[in-house]
Amino acid sequence: MKILVCIKQVPDIESNPEIRCDSLWIKEDNIAFRMNRYDEYALEEALLIKETIPGTTLDVITAGPERASSVLIKGLEKGADNAVMIICERYPLSSYETALLISNYASDNNYDIIFAGVMSEDAMQCTTGPMIASLLSIPCVVSSVKTSVDYEEKIITVESELEGGIIETVTLSIPCLITVQTGINQPRYPSLSGKMRAKGLKPSVIDGEYLKSGFNKSDYKLGYPDSNVNGVTITGTSEEKAVKLLEILHERGLLL
Amino acid sequence: MNSSGRYKAIAVIDTIEDKILHQSLELTAFINQIYQGSTSGLLLVVTGRNIIEECRILADKSGFDIAAVEHNGFYYPNPDLLVKTLNVLHEKYRPEIFCLTNTIRNCSAVSAFSAECGLQCITGIELVSETDNGLMLQRNIFNGKLKEKIIVSAQQLAVTVNPGAFQLKQDDAHIKSETFIEKVEIDEEVSGYKPVSISESSDMESSLEDADVIIAAGRGIGKPENLQMVRDVVRIFNNAAIGASRPVCDNRWLPYRHQVGVTGKTVSPKLYMAIGISGSQQHIAGMKNSQCIVAVNMDAHAAIFSVADYIVIEDVNVFIPVFLKIYHERKR
Numbered sequence A: 001m002k003i004l005v006c007i008k009q010v011p012d013i014e015s016n017p018e019i020r021c022d023s024l025w026i027k028e029d030n031i032a033f034r035m036n037r038y039d040e041y042a043l044e045e046a047l048l049i050k051e052t053i054p055g056t057t058l059d060v061i062t063a064g065p066e067r068a069s070s071v072l073i074k075g076l077e078k079g080a081d082n083a084v085m086i087i088c089e090r091y092p093l094s095s096y097e098t099a100l101l102i103s104n105y106a107s108d109n110n111y112d113i114i115f116a117g118v119m120s121e122d123a124m125q126c127t128t129g130p131m132i133a134s135l136l137s138i139p140c141v142v143s144s145v146k147t148s149v150d151y152e153e154k155i156i157t158v159e160s161e162l163e164g165g166i167i168e169t170v171t172l173s174i175p176c177l178i179t180v181q182t183g184i185n186q187p188r189y190p191s192l193s194g195k196m197r198a199k200g201l202k203p204s205v206i207d208g209e210y211l212k213s214g215f216n217k218s219d220y221k222l223g224y225p226d227s228n229v230n231g232v233t234i235t236g237t238s239e240e241k242a243v244k245l246l247e248i249l250h251e252r253g254l255l256l
Numbered sequence B: 001m002n003s004s005g006r007y008k009a010i011a012v013i014d015t016i017e018d019k020i021l022h023q024s025l026e027l028t029a030f031i032n033q034i035y036q037g038s039t040s041g042l043l044l045v046v047t048g049r050n051i052i053e054e055c056r057i058l059a060d061k062s063g064f065d066i067a068a069v070e071h072n073g074f075y076y077p078n079p080d081l082l083v084k085t086l087n088v089l090h091e092k093y094r095p096e097i098f099c100l101t102n103t104i105r106n107c108s109a110v111s112a113f114s115a116e117c118g119l120q121c122i123t124g125i126e127l128v129s130e131t132d133n134g135l136m137l138q139r140n141i142f143n144g145k146l147k148e149k150i151i152v153s154a155q156q157l158a159v160t161v162n163p164g165a166f167q168l169k170q171d172d173a174h175i176k177s178e179t180f181i182e183k184v185e186i187d188e189e190v191s192g193y194k195p196v197s198i199s200e201s202s203d204m205e206s207s208l209e210d211a212d213v214i215i216a217a218g219r220g221i222g223k224p225e226n227l228q229m230v231r232d233v234v235r236i237f238n239n240a241a242i243g244a245s246r247p248v249c250d251n252r253w254l255p256y257r258h259q260v261g262v263t264g265k266t267v268s269p270k271l272y273m274a275i276g277i278s279g280s281q282q283h284i285a286g287m288k289n290s291q292c293i294v295a296v297n298m299d300a301h302a303a304i305f306s307v308a309d310y311i312v313i314e315d316v317n318v319f320i321p322v323f324l325k326i327y328h329e330r331k332r
Ligand SMILES: Cc1cc2nc3c(=O)[nH]c(=O)nc-3n(C[C@H](O)[C@H](O)[C@H](O)COP(=O)(O)OP(=O)(O)OC[C@H]3O[C@@H](n4cnc5c(N)ncnc54)[C@H](O)[C@@H]3O)c2cc1C
Pocket: A014, A118, A119, A143, B104, B143, B217, B218, B219, B220, B221, B222, B244, B245, B246, B247, B248, B259, B260, B261, B262, B263, B264, B265, B275, B276, B277, B278, B279, B280, B281, B282, B283, B286, B296, B297, B298, B299, B302, B314, B315, B316, B317
């Protein structure tokens, strides 16, 4: 079995990001980057399959600027066999551009399953996975909360989550693409031996600049949300705020 | 944008088990806004196994032309067949815009369809406005911390629109005396994608629906041990229950039956108190109709504050213990 996991590196944003002067992306100074959380679950799902089906190889791939290779190293530390870095300094890529770069690589490599996260935490589009599947003409299911592989029959059964707590069970023939929802498993931390092993491995590098710039990229700008705060901000010290809030809740007759 | 066909816009009305999900009719309000008050070039697409009757009723009620797409595979949501349907309609009408409700399935369908046909794809639209440079579509990024504003330049678009973002008004109804229902055929092609069944996810029973007060914990509580302080807050209210954002359930700090949001419960209690919740669109969708919303978050720009009636900018680990202490002192 050959598995590919698509991983995105995203900014780890606790407070408010500042927008760069061209309005196309955020200022990166003082920002830490990490693996997209949905992709952590996708990677774990692939690692679990690798552990149950002997002879499985697991590759991780990302497209982005050079700094993004840190998520591939993390993937190797957790147990991936190979890593592929498609370097594109032009950033951010549209999901279509990412899908083109990844599908171009994958089409030559006969993967049985391609995993991706259901969404990236920064762009929030839920589009890259299905676009890759479409470009490769393979079936795709989104938002998996359970994946069972029958490798003999080449069938995968996926419990896919819909809105409103509804689960749809779907079968897919291999090869296929699955996007993974959070909560499906408990992503592991890299083990010490995993970290040691990864030291000897290097991602292979592909130059992604062959994609013409601006391809299917729309005309956009980032902006700050309008401060459409209609509520009352409770002010004062912690104690004063607590007193005010308790009074409001008391007036509404909600407190015991 | 331009199109020469009979329909300028195509909106996909969601169905499940041959029942129309009426919220997706909000797409007509979205189209109305895009075309500045006109929905005359709009075709609704309704899919199902036996859907014709439902289509007739909808056509009579709404006054829109409808394409009814019947296929056994459409009894459950089926993005795979939906892509084929969109392809057929694209060939036939070349509309300027395809719009769908922003659900995870529909995102899958529009992205696959647009990649196949080279359309511009935009998901999760929450606002439309006319600018000097043309039509501007706005969506959330970074969990609502920033907005992406896209000026439409493409000839053809495939988009998903956030539920609740465009409200259906009575006078949006565009009543035609005669509506047109066409049946669209989809090839019986073998596909590697097969829906088998649908079910309510187990473990969904909870007291959230009946509670007057919901105290909801988010990732901001930091660690599962801190749920104790959230439970202590629950105890000071009449008929209260504990709710959660998805990561709290993903981390197994609480069972999924406590999750509020698009993939969890939709609630509207008298009081919803969000503790350490950022206010992602998926979470807000499940609690925005609460009668009173109190949000405690240490980030002054947290998106949850946009729906809150009372805003408390505080570290929950500092504020909640103080809040409880003062409550108990006053009680005595
Ligand atoms: C298809 C799909 C469906 C989804 N469905 C749902 C759903 O139904 N429900 C849902 O909730 N999510 C859902 N999500 C996930 C959603 O996008 C968000 O990731 C999630 O809601 C974030 O949860 P959170 O606010 O608890 O965590 P975060 O976004 O991490 O926010 C934590 C917040 O806590 C604050 N904070 C941190 N520490 C402190 C402190 N000490 N004191 C005070 N504040 C603090 C931070 O400022 C931050 O605002 C879905 C996602 C997808 C892709």
